[in-house]
């Protein structure tokens with residue numbers, strides 16, 4: 469069998485698919501809801517995080533190279549613009565990246581992939597700082 473036409477595995481596949489991406493997102497919001505270190509970050513979110521759990525999982529699934537339903541449902545949406553109206557300072561940006569880094573570790577995402585994601589999320593979060 470020729471391997472020439474095979475596509476390289478997407479980060480979505482390397483992480484282990486939708487179930488694992490959802491597990492990361494659940495761990496992320498669980499940390500945000502329970503660890504007082506993230507109280508300021510929790511405070512700028514809506515009281516019910518259920519819609520956010522679904523939305524972030526959907527975004528990450530498409531962004532990592534998996535099914536793109538989230539993007540299809542939101543034509544032309546820009547993640548950076550979406551955060552522009554939010555009161556995000558350097559500390560909130562750091563809290564987001566920190567909680568996500570811990571979530572990746574908790575779920576057992578392979579260390580090299582987890583580190584690469586930590587760096588990208590760190591850059592994204594820094595660029596989302598609005599004040």
Ligand code: HEM
Pocket residue numbers: 509512513514515520523524527547550551554556560561562564565589592593594596597
């Ligand atoms: C810089 C730190 C960040 C802060 C403080 C932050 C905060 C927020 C807040 C307050 C919301 C609205 C939540 C609500 O309505 O309850 C939101 C939405 C969202 N954020 Fe962030 N965010 C950050 C970084 C990120 C990053 C890096 C990503 C992607 C990797 C991301 C993905 C999303 C998504 C997908 C939504 C939901 C959009 C929607 O369904 O309308 N955020 N964020």
